[in-house]
Amino acid sequence: MAGTQSTSPVRTVDLKVATVRELNQALHELAEDGAETDWKILNAAGNHALAVGINARCRVEIMGHVGYYCAGMNKYATLTINGNAATGLAENMMSGLVRLRGDASQSAGATGRGGLLVIEGNAAARCGISLKGLDIVVKGSVGHMSAFMAQRGRMVICGDAGSALGDSLYETQLFVKGKVVDLGADCIEKEMRAEHVEAVEALLAKAGINERAQAFRRYGSARKLYHFNIDHADAY
Amino acid sequence: MCGIVGLYLKNPSLNRELGALFEPMLLEMTQRGPDSTGFALYRDPVGPMRVKVVLQNPALSFDWSTVAADLTQHFGCDIDFRVQHTHCLITVSATEAVVREYVMSDTAPYAVVSIGHHIEIYKEVGLPKDVARVFDLKSVQGSHAIGHTRMATESAVTTAGSHPFSTGSDLCLVHNGSLSNHNRLRRKLAKDGAVFRTENDSEVAAQYLDVQIRHGLSLEEALYGALKDLDGFFTFTIGTSDGFAVLRDPIACKPAVMAESVEWVAMASEYRALASLPGIENARVWEPEPATVYVWEKGGQGRQATTTLARAS
Structure with a gap:
């Protein structure tokens, strides 16, 4: 591939020379059970x-x-x-670790199934929308409608959360240290028990972020929107 | 989908490179809007008793000297005119109101693209690279520019339906998004004296701002009013005589990125349109908040600009 230097153990791809398609093709050719490789991508x-x-299994650093x-x-x-990331960072990620040093635009981690997404800056609107098992740790704040219809996984937000946090939430657990503008439909504050402090501690440690887990508050689903309510049976 | 770009030069020594810096930004947004392209250039300001008018006629053979002669006779003064492709820039010694009344005639053999003391708008159907070439964008000098690449959704692909839309003296608007209540708002604004030339939803937003400002509101007040009165998706960038403003709707589906260095302030639909600017590696880059008016204006002293964007409360 043009723009690739293979003399060092780190494969460097310069996007001033190589195309995005060439880069992605080279990454797709890595064997699922192959030896771990290191990549550095210049001029994103x-x-x-x-x-x-x-x-x-590879390590990729993007500049x-x-x-x-x-x-x-x-x-x-x-x-x-x-750097910063535009819409849909790590969308539907399955496993592994994605670490963003800057800010993320809307829908970061959308529909994520597994692994860990760490955002060291702020995330904009709809962070973790329709989350399905991914853990997200945000060092800064998240925008409006974050965790909308989120089903599984956990979100740890060290800053503030915008309006309608966790609207129509299923079973994703939300932990916020700062202020929440307001909670969305069927999202309520819940007790922060010892096991939750432990979970937040573990996620912060994995993310390499130094915060006191006890300072976080927990939010979750009131389970009134997605469960059939027997009191409404007469309405059918 | 559409693309928006804006560039304001804080360092006047860069003014001679405005077109060279701005053209790659506009061209990078080709994928977002390949059907029409337009830009507002702020350059060569004239005094209060002179007015710059940009007129358009689709025929390349159109005889602009006849129009110039007619205006010379009507206003009894010498006028300057310069033809570029389908557009003609005319400078007249008269007040803006008088010139506006004369050229905005239904029977005139041209369309009025812009009127003001600083602003010149050029826009055409076609790919950004082709439109930039016919108007020689890369060699333009000036203080700032706003541009748009269009992918039409709400109305036809025509020159008149292309952006930017002039919104009164030295103001213009570019829009990424679509408005849902433009038909009702158009009827309301028409009763308030607005004259519409297209079925375009973005023209309604432009006329909305013009009507509000004519009623005595500041640009910031008018933009906060837009949050209440306009229903739909939008990222707007509004060019002013000495800067630009940015507003996103409260849902903020339509993208926007801003960047500021010691030499310039810029906005674009996507970061890649900013990546060619000199010093971008060390610039502050951020996403404007939803439902928040950002205004960039130069400071009181000559060309010295303020160093931060004012976020209105």
Whole structure:
């Protein structure tokens, strides 16, 4: 591939020379059970769909701001992005670790199934929308409608949350240290028990973020929207 | 989907490079809007008793010297005119109101694209690279520029339906999104004296701001009013004589990124349109908040700009 240097153990791909398609193809060719490889991607320059669909144990470091859907569908890989990310960072990621050093635009971690997404800056609207098992740790704040219809997984928000947090929530657990503008439909504050403090402690440690787990409050589903209510039986 | 870009030069020594810096931003947004392209250029300001008018006629063979002669006779003064592709920039010695009344005639053989003391708007159907070439965008000098690449949703692909839309003296608007209540609002604004030239939803937003400002509201007040009165999706960028403003609707589905360095302030639909700017590696880059008016204006002293964006409360 043009722009690839293979003399060092780290494979460097310069997107001023190589195309996004060439980069993604090279990452897709890594064997699922192959030896772990290291990659460095230069001049991201806001390109869309970088490092999407990796299905192998590798470490990828991206230099610069990234465009839409970076690290989407990630499986096994550890990605670090030294910049900001546009819409849909790590959308539907399956496993592995995605770490964003800057801010994320809307819908970060949307529909994520597993693994850990760490956002060291702020995340905009709809962070963790329709979450299905991924854990998200945000060092800063999240925008409005975050965790909308989120089903499984956990979100740890060290800053504040925008309006309608957890609207129409299923079983995702939400932990917020700062202020919540308001809670969405069927989202309520719940007791922060010892096992929750322990869970938040473990997630913060995994994310490498130094915060006191006891300072977080827990929010979850009141389970009135998605459960059939026997008192309404007469209405049918 | 549409693309928006804006660039304001804080360092006047960069003014001669405005077009060279701005053109790559606009071209990078081709994928977001390949059917029409337009830009507002703020340059060569004239005094209060002179007015710059940009007129358009689709025929490349159109005889603009006849229009110039007619205006010379009507206003009894020398006028300057410069033809570029389908557009003609005319500078007249008269007040803006008088010139506006004369050129906005239904029987005139041209369309009025912009009127003001700083602003010049150029827009056409076509790919950004083609439209930029016919108007020689890359060699333009000036203080700031707003641009738009259009993918039409609400109305036809025509020059008149292209952005930016002039919204009164030296103001213009570009829009990414679609408005749901534009038909009702158009009828309401028409009763308030607004004259519509297209069926375009974005023209309604432009006329809305014009009507509010004519009623004495500031640009910021008018934009906060827009949050209440406009229903739909929008990211707006509004060019002003000495800067620009940005507003996103409260749902904020339509993207926007802003960046500021010591030399310039810029906005775009996507970061990749900013990636070519000099010093972007060290610039502050952020996403404007929903339902928040951002206004960039130069400071009181000459060309010295304020160093932060004012976030109205």
